Amino acid sequence: RLLAANPVYGKIPVLLLPDGRAICESAVIIQYIEDVARGSGGAEASSLLLPDDPYERAMHRFWTAFIDDKFWPALDAVSLAPTPGARAQAVEDTRAALSLLEVAFKDRSNGRAFFSGGDAAPGLLDLALGCFLPALRACERLHGLSLIDASATPLLDGWSQRFAAHPAAKRVCRT
Numbered sequence: 001r002l003l004a005a006n007p008v009y010g011k012i013p014v015l016l017l018p019d020g021r022a023i024c025e026s027a028v029i030i031q032y033i034e035d036v037a038r039g040s041g042g043a044e045a046s047s048l049l050l051p052d053d054p055y056e057r058a059m060h061r062f063w064t065a066f067i068d069d070k071f072w073p074a075l076d077a078v079s080l081a082p083t084p085g086a087r088a089q090a091v092e093d094t095r096a097a098l099s100l101l102e103v104a105f106k107d108r109s110n111g112r113a114f115f116s117g118g119d120a121a122p123g124l125l126d127l128a129l130g131c132f133l134p135a136l137r138a139c140e141r142l143h144g145l146s147l148i149d150a151s152a153t154p155l156l157d158g159w160s161q162r163f164a165a166h167p168a169a170k171r172v173c174r175t
Contacts, residue, residue: 013026068128075136
């Protein structure tokens with residue numbers, strides 16, 4: 001049933017709606033839920049995943065796509081690299097992506113705890129990067145690397161600790 005609901009990628013996640021339609025891919029599902037919450041008028045601003053400002057929403061969507069399209073493939077390539085040279089290039093690509101995300105955090109967070117610009121709850125962009133923290137930490141341990149740390153990416157280092165300590169992430173983001 002799930003394969004039939006996502007014939008393009010043939011994988012999960014898939015959100016099956018009561019009327020039989022399907023929405024595929026994590027970021028798209030989260031944005032759909034956000035749109036429904038905004039449209040219902042029942043969601044408090046603090047419970048929404050994207051900022052109210054349309055430009056900021058666009059920036060959060062942009063960086064969410066960057067995480068999926070650039071950061072994750074670079075990080076994944078560190079462990080899948082067939083040669084030491086390919087691994088070194090993947091590490092360099094991962095660090096370059098993290099440097100860009102460091103700047104994005106500075107620009108989006110307004111000096112607060114999360115990309116969302118809040119202190120209490122992570123938003124869409126926090127979730128997009130935060131879901132890769134366990135894989136990133138495993139990659140660091142497996143290959144003896146330091147990818148997010150206080151010297152190279154101090155803002156992301158602090159963010160990663162706050163994200164991992166948040167009750168919604170604690171069970172999966174053990175450091």
